[in-house]
Amino acid sequence: MRRLALIPALILCLLAAPLVAVQPDEVLDDPGLETRARGISAGLRCLVCQNESIDESNAPLARDLRLLVRDRLVAGDSDAEVVDFIVARYGEFVLLRPRVGGGNWLLWGAGPLMLLLALVIAGGYLRRRARAPEAADTPLSPEETARLKALLGSEPGPR
Numbered sequence: 001m002r003r004l005a006l007i008p009a010l011i012l013c014l015l016a017a018p019l020v021a022v023q024p025d026e027v028l029d030d031p032g033l034e035t036r037a038r039g040i041s042a043g044l045r046c047l048v049c050q051n052e053s054i055d056e057s058n059a060p061l062a063r064d065l066r067l068l069v070r071d072r073l074v075a076g077d078s079d080a081e082v083v084d085f086i087v088a089r090y091g092e093f094v095l096l097r098p099r100v101g102g103g104n105w106l107l108w109g110a111g112p113l114m115l116l117l118a119l120v121i122a123g124g125y126l127r128r129r130a131r132a133p134e135a136a137d138t139p140l141s142p143e144e145t146a147r148l149k150a151l152l153g154s155e156p157g158p159r
Helices: 002-016 031-042 060-074 079-090 104-131 142-154
Strands: none
Touching: 031 060, 031 079, 060 079
């Protein structure tokens, strides 16, 4: 009975464990470099999974990127140089938090700009609609009245 009670506890412990896909053969001997590598890896997007960092992904490409980050750190690059190298190779999509600058200003501003444009168009439409004259009950001309009677007379009445 006790063994059955331990199973849910074991499952909860496994679920609470951090999800890290770094394999033992990837870990660097220097703890300082490994900490830097983990920090950089946490900010880079897995290009296969697209919503996970390369530190959390089990995809082969994520493993290659983790190894590349560690190789660049061992070669003596700073954190910024490693990230710039990865971005130069894979584009800014690889960053989980894209930079606000350069061509990204257009992307960051497009949402609010479109909302503002929609509000201006809706406001103009409502203003024109409020100023439009109501349809006046003007009598029909004799020609229009004759045509209306001809049209109504040719159609069958209600059933």
